[in-house]
Amino acid sequence: MWAHTGGMARISEIGDYIRDQRDQAQMSLRQLAQAAGVSNPYLSQVERGLRRPSAEILGRIAQGLRISAETLYVQAGILDDRAGDEAVTTAIAADASLTERQRATLLQIYAAFQAENAARTTPDPATRDEAGADGTTDM
Amino acid sequence: MWAHTGGMARISEIGDYIRDQRDQAQMSLRQLAQAAGVSNPYLSQVERGLRRPSAEILGRIAQGLRISAETLYVQAGILDDRAGDEAVTTAIAADASLTERQRATLLQIYAAFQAENAARTTPDPATRDEAGADGTTDM
DNA sequence: CGCGCGCGTTTGCAACTGCAAGCATGTGGG
């Protein structure tokens, strides 16, 4: 429902996003808390949106989840959103250092990822992806 | 490259940096404070390294100084310095609609493209990499 | 059953953030 223009994914709260990532990584709250060097009660409160974590804590959580800190900051509204998925396509399109084939490859892979994610949220369990990441094609 | 791991201790550094930028912009402390929506006493303390501002305050100060928030975060040691130019990597990193695996894949492919292009323009035989983008996209 | 272990959550508290109000100093002007 949310792979849309403008607002894009926007799992409204940062806590939901963290819990989402934690679930996907199949970690318990306490595991992540320890990996991140954060107390588990506090992590619990953060995930449920009762507390707004500082940037440092956010960074540590990102580290514990092995995801990029930027992602979390953007989710937290601390860093600019950059208009979401459009930013990626436009950035790729505008990157003069890429050849046309590389550009097309990246855009294709990105589109495939988006399609897969959209399929994941719909009742269609056909999660067939494996984008054409053959890379090194060009050149 | 991502979230820093070691100790950060540049609290005073960021204060100096802010004061530097403020001086260069020829703003008084109070002016910047108002432009940033921060109280002037607090800004004073931040500049002198007595206080560790939260990410939100940092962002507002960056806005008041009309510099990118990222540079301030990097200065603060909250974000790690990103190697090169990078509109694409930033956009990818900030796109919350991607899973971390997908994000890593895209970044990897992009990096591989950059490396290959660099190798093409610079006759440096040492960087005979070329292996980076060949899939392993598992996910 | 009783005990241990894991899960997520609640509670009480030290430490901190960030602000409003006030202080100290410097400058120009009527």
Place this chain on the structure above:
DNA sequence: CCCACATGCTTGCAGTTGCAAACGCGCGCG
């Protein structure tokens, strides 16, 4: 001279952050 105004700094204080300890719950094992 005295007032107005600017600069940056110090001081109490409400509101939060983040933690250690403790709680309730479910599950497997002796």
